Amino acid sequence: MADSLLGPSFSSSNIIFTSPLLVKKVHFRSSKSLSMSAIHCHCFSDSNPNPTRPSLLVFSGGTAFNGVVEELKKLTTRVAHVLPVSDDGGSTAEIVRVLGGPAVGDIRSRCLRLSDQSSSEALAVRKLLGHRLPLDPQQAKSECLDALFMYNIAEGEHPLWKGVSRPYRETIRAFLAYFQNEILRRPNESFCFSNGSIGNFFFAGARIFFQSLDAAIFLFSRVSDIPSESLVLPVISTNDRLTLGCELWDGTVIRGQNEISHPTNGFMEPVKKERSSVPALPSRIKRVFYMSSEGSNLLHEVFPTVNPVVLEQLSSVDCIVYAMGSLFTSICPSLVLCGIGEIISSRSCPKVLLLNGSQDRETIGFSASSFVTAITDALNQTYGDPRISLKNSPSQYINTLLVPKEGEIPLDIQCLASQGIFDVVTVDSIHDPKVGIIFDPQSLRQAIADLVGRYMSTNVTVA
Numbered sequence: 001m002a003d004s005l006l007g008p009s010f011s012s013s014n015i016i017f018t019s020p021l022l023v024k025k026v027h028f029r030s031s032k033s034l035s036m037s038a039i040h041c042h043c044f045s046d047s048n049p050n051p052t053r054p055s056l057l058v059f060s061g062g063t064a065f066n067g068v069v070e071e072l073k074k075l076t077t078r079v080a081h082v083l084p085v086s087d088d089g090g091s092t093a094e095i096v097r098v099l100g101g102p103a104v105g106d107i108r109s110r111c112l113r114l115s116d117q118s119s120s121e122a123l124a125v126r127k128l129l130g131h132r133l134p135l136d137p138q139q140a141k142s143e144c145l146d147a148l149f150m151y152n153i154a155e156g157e158h159p160l161w162k163g164v165s166r167p168y169r170e171t172i173r174a175f176l177a178y179f180q181n182e183i184l185r186r187p188n189e190s191f192c193f194s195n196g197s198i199g200n201f202f203f204a205g206a207r208i209f210f211q212s213l214d215a216a217i218f219l220f221s222r223v224s225d226i227p228s229e230s231l232v233l234p235v236i237s238t239n240d241r242l243t244l245g246c247e248l249w250d251g252t253v254i255r256g257q258n259e260i261s262h263p264t265n266g267f268m269e270p271v272k273k274e275r276s277s278v279p280a281l282p283s284r285i286k287r288v289f290y291m292s293s294e295g296s297n298l299l300h301e302v303f304p305t306v307n308p309v310v311l312e313q314l315s316s317v318d319c320i321v322y323a324m325g326s327l328f329t330s331i332c333p334s335l336v337l338c339g340i341g342e343i344i345s346s347r348s349c350p351k352v353l354l355l356n357g358s359q360d361r362e363t364i365g366f367s368a369s370s371f372v373t374a375i376t377d378a379l380n381q382t383y384g385d386p387r388i389s390l391k392n393s394p395s396q397y398i399n400t401l402l403v404p405k406e407g408e409i410p411l412d413i414q415c416l417a418s419q420g421i422f423d424v425v426t427v428d429s430i431h432d433p434k435v436g437i438i439f440d441p442q443s444l445r446q447a448i449a450d451l452v453g454r455y456m457s458t459n460v461t462v463a
Contacts, residue, residue, distance in 0.1 A: 052456075053075070053076040053077070053078055054075070054076050054078065054318040054319060054449075054452040054453075054456060055076065055078040055079070055080075055313075055316070055317040055318045055319075056072075056076065056078065056079045056080070056317055056318065056319045056320075056321055056448075056452070057079070057080040057082060057310075057313050057314055057317045057319070057320050057321065058079060058080070058081050058082065058321040058323050059082050059235075059320075059321065059322050059323060059331055059334045059335065060081065060082070060083065060110075060321075060323035060324075060325055060330060060331070061083065061084065061087075061106055061323075061325045061326055061329070061330025061331070062083060062087070062105060062106025062107070062108075062109040062110055062330075063106075063109070063325065063330075064323065064324045064325030064326070064330070064356075064435075064438075065323040065324065065325060065354075066109060066110065066113045067438065067441060068323075068439065068441050068444055068445070069081075069110065069113040069114060070113060070441075071441035071442055071444070071445045072441075072445055072448070073114075073227070073230075074445060075445050075448065075449050075452075077227040077229045077230050078229045078230075079229075079230055079231070080231040080233055080310070080313040080317065081110050081114075081230070081231065081232050081233065082233050082235050082310055082313075082334050083106045083107055083110060083232065083233070083234060083235065083334070084103075084106065084234075084235055084236075084244075084257075084329075084330065084333040084334055085102035085103050085104070085106070085107070085213070085234045085235070085236055085238070085242055086102075086103060086242045086243065086244040086257050086290070086333055087103040087105050087106055087257050087258070088103060088243070088244075088256050088257050088258050089105075089257065089258035089261075089262060090105060090195065091105070091132075091194070091195055091196040091197050091200055092104060092105035092200060093258065094191060094192050094193075094194075094196070095200060095201075095204045096241055097189075098183065098186060098189045098191050099182055099183075099186075099204060099208065100240070100241050101204070101207060101208070101213075101239055101240065101241060102207075102213055102234065102236070102238055102239070102240065102241065102242055103242070104200055104203045104204055104207065104213075104216070105197070105200055107203070107217060107220075107232055107234060108129075108197065108199045108200050108203045108220070110232050111199075111217070111220050111221060111224050111226060111232055112126055112129060112130050112199060112224060114221075114224070114226045114227065114230050114232065115129075115224035115225055115226055116224070116225035116226070120163050121163055121164060121165055121168070122225055123163070124161075124162060124163030124164045125164055125168055125172075125223065125224060125225075126224065127160065128160045128161065128164060128172065128198060129172070129198055129199035129202060129223075129224060130197075130198075130199060131160055131197070131198045131199075132195055132196065132197050132198070133193050133194070133195060133196045133197075133198075134194075134195075135194055135195050136194065137192050137193065137194040160198075168223065171219075171223060172202055172223060175202050175205035175206045175209065175219075176198070176201055176202055176205060177205075178205040178206075178208070178209050179201045179202065179204050179205030179208070180201075180205075182204075182205070182208055199220075202220070202223075203216055203220055206219050206220065207239070211239055212239065213234055213237055213238060213239060214234075214237055217232055217234070231309070231313065233307055233309055233310050233313070234307055235306060235307055235310055235333065235334040235337065236304045236305070236306065236307055236337070237307040237308075237309075238304065242290060242304065243255065243256060243290065243291045243292070244256065244257040244260070244288060244289075244290060244291070244329065244333055245288065245289055245290070245291040245301075246260050246285050246286075246287065246288045246289070246328060246329075247285075247286045247287050247288075247289070247383070248281060248282065248283040248284065248285055248286055249283045249284050249285075249286045250282060250283035252282060252283060255291060257329045257333075260285075260288075260328065260329050260362070261326050261328075261329040261360075261361060261362060262278060262361075263278060263279070278361050280361065280364060281361060281362070281364075284365075285328045285362060285374075286383055287336075287377065287378070287382070287383040287384065288328050288329070288332045288333060288336060288378070289301050289336060289384060290302050290303070290304055290333075290336075301384075303337075303338065303385070303388075304337065305337070305338075306337040306338065306339050306340060310334075310340070311339050311340075311343055314340070314343045314344060314347070315343055315347075317349065318349055318350075318452055318455060318456060318459075319349055319350045319351075319352065319448070319451065319452045319455065320344060320347065320349060320350070320351045320352070321352050321354065321448070322351075322352070322353045322354065322375060322398070323354050324354045324355065324356045324357070324438070324439065325356070326360060326362055327356070327362055327363050327366075327371060327374055327375075328362045328363075328374070329362065331375070331378075332374065332375070332378040335375060335378040335379050336378050336379075336381055336384070338381075338388055340379060341379035341380055341381070341390050341392065341397070342390070344379060344396075344397055345379075345390070345392045345396040345397060349455055350399065350400055350451045350452060350455050351397060351398050351399050351400065352398070352399075352400045352401075352402055352448070352451060353371065353372065353375065353398050353400070353401050353402070354402050354439065354444070355368055355371060355401055355402065355403045355404065355407065355409055356371075356407070356408075356409055357404040357406075357407035357408060357409070357429055357435075357436055357437030357438050357439070358407070358408050358409075358435060358436030358437055358438075359408050359409070363409075366409065367409065367410040367411070367412040367415065368401060368403070368409055368410065368411050368412060368415075368416060368424075369412050369415035369416050369418075369419060371409070372394050372398055372401075372416065372419055372421060373394065373419075375394075375397060375398065376392070376393075376394045376397055376398075376419075379392070379397050380392055393419070393420055394419040394420060394421060395419060395420030395421055398421060399421065399423060400421075400423040400424075400425065400451060401416070401421060401423070401424045401425065402425050402427050402439070402444065402447055402448075403424060403425065403426050403427065404426075404427055404428075404429035404437050404438060404439045404440075405426050405427065405428055405429045405437075406429055406437055407429065407437045408436065408437060411424065425447055425451075427439055427440065427443045427444050427447045428440040428443035429443075
């Protein structure tokens with residue numbers, strides 16, 4: 001059965017379609033009878049526009065789904081991007097270490113992907129906020145303090161300001177200067193600028209100035225000109241630092257998102273998302289949870305409150321998507337919060353899992369049903385506090401799997417059927433030399449359009 005796969009045993013806008021939809025669907029007639037047939041796609045065209053574009057909510061991290069974001073805008077801009085704020089790797093880790101607060105890297109990354117690219121100034125702002133400092137710590141500090149902040153950027157003379165008009169320049173400059181001031185106010189903490197993101201610095205300055213993560217997102221969204229219908233939502237709206245922990249099936253507890261997914265042995269270096277030679281976990285992950293970062297008991301489990309806007313969006317969107325990415329450190333941190341599972345299980349809309357194309361440190365040996373089980377356990381909080389755990393079945397949380405063609409994750413169809421999941425769609429894929437098999441963005445967008453189009457055509461209520 002699928003549940004046993006996660007147990008203690010450890011084994012190794014409108015769309016114009018110019019060509020047929022290159023996907024195949026597996027229809028599960030029963031757990032023993034299967035058939036395969038081609039999909040006929042619902043086509044959306046400018047000549048017969050749908051008066052209401054579909055609304056989606058996507059649970060994701062800040063990297064794997066980024067490659068799909070711009071393609072998805074061709075289907076709809078009514079997307080709520082729900083992101084965790086517990087990342088403690090890369091330059092985000094240094095900001096959190098010195099200045100505290102939630103991690104902003106994933107949010108900044110998604111905002112930039114959603115930002116406007118229709119004008120030269122929009123591209124210039126995107127380039128500025130996407131710029132990273134050199135990897136060498138001394139060179140990074142020199143560029144940041146001597147060139148970017150104290151002199152050239154403060155006067156708007158650095159080459160990165162080329163094409164940025166005065167209103168944008170003065171707004172961005174003000175919060176970079178505020179960030180710099182906050183760093184200088186902490187002389188006992190030596191801030192490492194290595195590989196630092198200018199966008200992260202701007203975002204952190206805004207968050208500290210407003211004392212509000214939501215206000216910082218609002219400002220960043222306006223500066224980067226994100227479509228007004230696109231929402232970037234921290235799953236937890238907080239001004240405090242959050243620490244992610246995980247418990248393995250052998251009882252080991254690991255503290256920190258980066259230590260779980262991409263351990264760096266304490267060295268200050270960019271987090272490498274590509275497939276690498278990181279050591280395997282000693283046992284499979286049983287669950288993830290939030291940990292206290294203050295007080296004497298640093299391993300104490302805490303239960304932060306979910307962002308209420310996330311719950312509002314979950315209650316009304318036309319489709320819920322669990323994106324590809326690091327299963328336990330990018331997706332599950334948004335699912336283990338009270339209220340998320342209750343609302344998702346009550347919805348009758350498409351609930352779609354985008355299956356990873358490649359294995360990673362967190363999911364070595366997993367099959368498709370193992371992913372489903374992990375998501376179900378997270379939403380049910382199966383291994384957490386028994387007073388708040390749920391008993392919902394996998395099919396109440398996931399009713400469709402989108403699978404990249406020739407992906408590495410085994411499709412154990414009989415186990416999926418036993419979980420109540422009978423809708424599996426194979427989508428065209430491409431090979432990325434860094435991470436392996438990934439979805440072809442255009443084919444993925446078309447597959448989502450078909451699923452949501454069928455739901456909206458049968459939904460009696462039209463917004």
